[in-house]
Amino acid sequence: MKKVLITRPNHNVPTQYFYYWSKKIIETAKLMEMDVLDLKVEMANKKAFDKAIKSNPAFVIMAGRGHFKKAKMADNEILIEQEDCGKMKSKTICAFLSKSAEGLGEKSVASGATAYIGHDDDFILCCAPQKRSDPLLDEMAGFFLDPLRALVEDVLRGKTANISTEMAKKALKENIKKAGNSKYDFIAPYLLWNMKHLKCIKKERIKLLLFILIFSMVFTNAISFCLDLATD
Amino acid sequence: MKKEAKTLTVLRLKLIPDDVRISIGDEGVYSPEELIIHVNKEDKIGKKVIKIESEYLKFLEQQ
Numbered sequence: 001m002k003k004v005l006i007t008r009p010n011h012n013v014p015t016q017y018f019y020y021w022s023k024k025i026i027e028t029a030k031l032m033e034m035d036v037l038d039l040k041v042e043m044a045n046k047k048a049f050d051k052a053i054k055s056n057p058a059f060v061i062m063a064g065r066g067h068f069k070k071a072k073m074a075d076n077e078i079l080i081e082q083e084d085c086g087k088m089k090s091k092t093i094c095a096f097l098s099k100s101a102e103g104l105g106e107k108s109v110a111s112g113a114t115a116y117i118g119h120d121d122d123f124i125l126c127c128a129p130q131k132r133s134d135p136l137l138d139e140m141a142g143f144f145l146d147p148l149r150a151l152v153e154d155v156l157r158g159k160t161a162n163i164s165t166e167m168a169k170k171a172l173k174e175n176i177k178k179a180g181n182s183k184y185d186f187i188a189p190y191l192l193w194n195m196k197h198l199k200c201i202k203k204e205r206i207k208l209l210l211f212i213l214i215f216s217m218v219f220t221n222a223i224s225f226c227l228d229l230a231t232d
Numbered sequence: 233m234k235k236e237a238k239t240l241t242v243l244r245l246k247l248i249p250d251d252v253r254i255s256i257g258d259e260g261v262y263s264p265e266e267l268i269i270h271v272n273k274e275d276k277i278g279k280k281v282i283k284i285e286s287e288y289l290k291f292l293e294q295q
Contacts, residue, residue, distance in 0.1 A: 012255075012261070013253060013255050013261045014255045014261075098257030098258050099257060099258075121257070122256050122257025122258070122259065122280070123257055124254065124255065124256055124257070124284075125254070125255040126252055126253070126254050126255075127252070127253055127255070128249075128251050128252055128253070129253055130251050130253075140252070176291075186244065186247055186248045186252075188288060189244075189284045189285050189287070189288030190254070190284060192284075192287065192288050192291055193284045193287065193288075196287070
């Protein structure tokens with residue numbers, strides 16, 4: 001039975017929204033007879049995360065506070081940081097943490113993670129928390145969160161991380177148009193921002209970066225060798 | 233920073249209903265009025281919002 005590990009803190013506006021929005025992700029995973037390790041509210045902490053990750057989940061879905069090199073939960077508790085990325089080996093990670101794709105994402109994939117989907121800059125959410133007691137009824141937030149929820153569900157259903165990310169970007173682009181023609185036209189710039197900064201890091205990219213690095217080193221050496229010959 | 237972009241951003245932020253909240257990554261959750269203050273100050277948050285609005289205008293031009 002495949003396992004899904006999901007962290008759902010509920011300590012501020014964005015995590016509160018994700019907490020509710022991810023309920024459908026959990027339902028989908030259970031319908032697919034996956035074992036869901038649901039670390040919600042206070043359980044979204046390092047001790048519980050470390051214990052859950054040892055049971056080798058195939059998918060890790062993280063919401064919380066983001067950082068270039070770290071994933072943080074409530075009270076700034078660090079859930080995982082670049083130095084611990086070995087724990088992510090063979091896992092597909094969907095991270096709703098601002099700015100984590102470049103640092104945490106690339107290091108996770110370099111350490112053996114199958115793929116890391118996340119944002120390489122701030123994730124932005126426009127919502128009306130005072131107007132709606134239930135975040136799921138907040139239509140405006142749906143423009144931002146529905147494509148991400150669908151992305152995770154696609155990954156769980158077996159679509160590749162790249163295809164799922166591209167489909168989410170397409171859905172966000174459609175939402176930009178929809179929002180632009182609605183009373184929510186002011187959210188379109190923020191949807192565009194999220195679309196542009198949604199990234200899927202996979203091994204291929206790391207290999208490409210290594211190839212460019214090695215190629216540039218060889219090229220630099222060759223140039224200096226030629227220059228040496230010319231001066232001799 | 234272009235004055236025109238800043239002015240346009242403030243004008244667009246003024247169109248956002250008061251009860252809307254904008255969560256920007258790990259920075260915080262802001263009302264439209266608070267964002268206008270940041271834009272006028274041209275601080276980190278303000279510059280980001282101007283960038284977001286400017287990129288959207290470019291995107292519209294390309295459509």
